Amino acid sequence: MYAIEVDKVTKIYGKGETAVTAISDATFQVNPGELVAILGPSGSGKTTLLTAIGLINEPTHGKVIIDGATVADEGWVRGLDLKRLRREKLGFIFQHHNLIPFLSAIENVMIALEINHLTSSEAKSRATELLKSLNLGHRLNNYPTALSGGEAQRVAIARALANKPKVILADEPTAALDTENGKNVMSLLKSLAVENNSAILVVTHDHRMVEGFDRIFDVRDGKIVGEQNSGN
Amino acid sequence: MNLAIRDIRYHRGRFILTSVGLGLLLGVVMSMGGIYRGLFADALAVLNANKADIWVVQQDTNGPFAETSRIPEDIKYRIKAVPGVAEASPLSFQTLQIDRKGKPFRFFLIGYELNGFGGPPVIIAGRNIRQKHYEMVAAKAMKMELGEKIHLGLHDYTVVGITGKMVSSSGDPAAYVSLSDAQDIQFKKDNNAIRNDRERIGANVDRIPSLSQPQAKYLKQNIADIAESTHTVNTVVARLAPGTSLHEVQERIKRWNHFRAISDEEMRQILTKGMIEKARMQLGLFRIILLVISAVIISLIIYTSTLDKIRVIATLKLIGSQNRVIIGMILQQSLLMGVIAYAMGYTLILLTYEKFPRRIVLEAFDLQALFVIVMVICMISSFVGIRKALKVEPAEALGG
Ligand SMILES: Nc1ncnc2c1ncn2[C@@H]1O[C@H](COP(=O)(O)OP(=O)(O)O)[C@@H](O)[C@H]1O
Ligand SMILES: [Mg+2]
Numbered sequence: 001m002y003a004i005e006v007d008k009v010t011k012i013y014g015k016g017e018t019a020v021t022a023i024s025d026a027t028f029q030v031n032p033g034e035l036v037a038i039l040g041p042s043g044s045g046k047t048t049l050l051t052a053i054g055l056i057n058e059p060t061h062g063k064v065i066i067d068g069a070t071v072a073d074e075g076w077v078r079g080l081d082l083k084r085l086r087r088e089k090l091g092f093i094f095q096h097h098n099l100i101p102f103l104s105a106i107e108n109v110m111i112a113l114e115i116n117h118l119t120s121s122e123a124k125s126r127a128t129e130l131l132k133s134l135n136l137g138h139r140l141n142n143y144p145t146a147l148s149g150g151e152a153q154r155v156a157i158a159r160a161l162a163n164k165p166k167v168i169l170a171d172e173p174t175a176a177l178d179t180e181n182g183k184n185v186m187s188l189l190k191s192l193a194v195e196n197n198s199a200i201l202v203v204t205h206d207h208r209m210v211e212g213f214d215r216i217f218d219v220r221d222g223k224i225v226g227e228q229n230s231g232n
Numbered sequence: 233m234n235l236a237i238r239d240i241r242y243h244r245g246r247f248i249l250t251s252v253g254l255g256l257l258l259g260v261v262m263s264m265g266g267i268y269r270g271l272f273a274d275a276l277a278v279l280n281a282n283k284a285d286i287w288v289v290q291q292d293t294n295g296p297f298a299e300t301s302r303i304p305e306d307i308k309y310r311i312k313a314v315p316g317v318a319e320a321s322p323l324s325f326q327t328l329q330i331d332r333k334g335k336p337f338r339f340f341l342i343g344y345e346l347n348g349f350g351g352p353p354v355i356i357a358g359r360n361i362r363q364k365h366y367e368m369v370a371a372k373a374m375k376m377e378l379g380e381k382i383h384l385g386l387h388d389y390t391v392v393g394i395t396g397k398m399v400s401s402s403g404d405p406a407a408y409v410s411l412s413d414a415q416d417i418q419f420k421k422d423n424n425a426i427r428n429d430r431e432r433i434g435a436n437v438d439r440i441p442s443l444s445q446p447q448a449k450y451l452k453q454n455i456a457d458i459a460e461s462t463h464t465v466n467t468v469v470a471r472l473a474p475g476t477s478l479h480e481v482q483e484r485i486k487r488w489n490h491f492r493a494i495s496d497e498e499m500r501q502i503l504t505k506g507m508i509e510k511a512r513m514q515l516g517l518f519r520i521i522l523l524v525i526s527a528v529i530i531s532l533i534i535y536t537s538t539l540d541k542i543r544v545i546a547t548l549k550l551i552g553s554q555n556r557v558i559i560g561m562i563l564q565q566s567l568l569m570g571v572i573a574y575a576m577g578y579t580l581i582l583l584t585y586e587k588f589p590r591r592i593v594l595e596a597f598d599l600q601a602l603f604v605i606v607m608v609i610c611m612i613s614s615f616v617g618i619r620k621a622l623k624v625e626p627a628e629a630l631g632g
Contacts (some may be wrong), residue, residue, distance in 0.1 A: 054550075
């Protein structure tokens with residue numbers, strides 16, 4: 001079973017003369033444990049594709065299947081609790097870490113667990129464990145403003161991993177980091193995909209960052225125009 | 233984890249500052265309620281102290297507080313004779329303003345019969361008046377010393393006792409002297425005035441053609457005694473024997489004695505409905521305005537703090553937060569601000585209310601009602617923020 005299946009997904013913003021086709025007929029699959037990149041210039045439709053898979057942005061046409069469950073088929077499947085699916089099956093990583101400024105590192109991870117109905121003590125021990133595994137054990141009680149860019153992004157990754165999602169979606173996770181920190185984040189994602197057997201889909205415009213990815217889709221003007229496979 | 237409290241803790245400086253501001257506003261609202269209750273308490277202070285069943289006043293007047301009432305002192309015998317009346321006692325009231333230590337000194341002077349009722353309700357220092365003349369009991373608020381002498385009318389009066397919180401219906405502190413002293417102070421004229429009177433009245437007497445020479449001469453010699461009747465009082469208060477019909481006694485006094493007999497209940501109506509109604513409405517209006525201002529301020533603060541959190545809210549939605557988490561955060565913040573502001577206002581008023589120039593009466597019910605109102609205002613005010621938050625799209629968390 002694929003972690004992500006995308007079948008002829010099309011997204012058209014607006015109607016009539018002002019309609020913009022941001023993504024058209026995107027079709028691909030991602031296996032559990034695979035690290036996949038969507039590479040393309042700005043405005044090519046990467047974020048649109050990611051948010052369509054992420055249950056945020058309703059696809060106009062086509063099918064999206066997450067972890068075996070069809071979530072979109074010519075629009076959202078009726079009767080789905082999108083929020084619940086997002087908390088349980090998906091993890092999100094953003095361009096800016098998007099940590100909550102008034103919560104400490106550990107609380108930022110705990111909140112993702114608590115909204116998924118863990119008790120506060122369960123959440124605390126899981127968050128501590130996660131942050132320690134990401135070498136942030138000494139940063140548990142720091143607020144985001146006291147963290148470096150790389151540290152903050154690692155806390156954000158911990159938050160995305162908190163509920164052990166099957167699928168992790170990252171939108172330009174390295175755009176706000178320098179090259180070295182960016183590469184560190186990417187290799188961290190690589191090891192997490194293997195460790196947790198989750199599918200990680202990363203959107204980026206920076207081809208230097210996609211080293212070591214299992215597969216890379218090139219996107220131009222809303223279309224997947226090519227696929228590169230890593231050598232192995 | 234409580235997001236509202238975390239946010240407040242993180243922005244505590246800003247939060248405390250706005251709460252202090254709101255607290256001051258609520259403190260003013262509380263003080264206005266207290267002033268209103270104080271007006272009531274002041275207006276009814278003399279009534280509550282005297283515990284009279286009936287106030288006999290000049291016919292067709294709402295005296296002696298709301299209107300002037302003058303009746304002869306000896307009415308008291310006739311009132312005492314009315315069946316059902318247990319005791320009756322004449323009282324005189326006057327407001328005086330003299331110079332004391334170079335400052336205007338204003339107070340309310342009550343004259344009472346030493347063997348009747350209507351005198352000082354309590355003595356907290358010194359003693360009650362014992363001599364028929366030249367002794368005075370002053371309210372604590374007048375800040376007079378025991379033994380202090382004060383010149384009123386033609387004589388010096390010595391403070392022999394201090395009574396508690398006694399005020400006139402307009403809030404001036406009250407002092408007590410014997411009825412005859414009070415009448416002297418009110419009516420006894422100094423020698424110049426007497427001479428002027430004698431000349432004026434003497435000229436009038438000369439112009440009366442029907443008087444014989446000896447008659448006119450006799451009248452002129454006794455002008456002072458004739459013209460200067462000091463035996464006037466403002467009211468005679470009466471207490472009824474148990475089981476007496478109040479209404480019958482009122483009717484009887486009205487029909488047979490040609491005076492108005494106002495019951496205690498009616499007097500309360502006259503004092504509260506008539507005399508302080510406008511002040512009450514004014515204070516009520518101010519309170520409403522201030523509460524509306526508080527509501528606008530709370531709405532603005534909650535709204536701007538929601539705007540500051542758009543990205544936080546979008547991120548929370550994106551990672552799958554339930555709406556109640558977001559609504560709870562905003563609502564709790566608003567309520568917390570209300571609670572803290574209320575506590576600040578309450579503390580403020582508690583520390584200061586005794587230093588206000590007029591009496592402030594803080595009633596538990598008023599304070600509780602205000603608390604509920606503040607909570608409701610906070611709830612309603614947070615709606616604008618909540619509405620905004622619910623419209624935030626999770627996709628707003630993405631991008632730069
Ligand atoms: N909410 C929207 N409404 C209308 N057009 C949009 C919206 N979001 C994106 N677009 C358009 O869709 C296209 C793809 O945008 P996007 O998916 O953000 O590309 P990328 O992430 O690759 O930069 C762009 O032309 C953009 O202007
Ligand atoms: Mg983008």
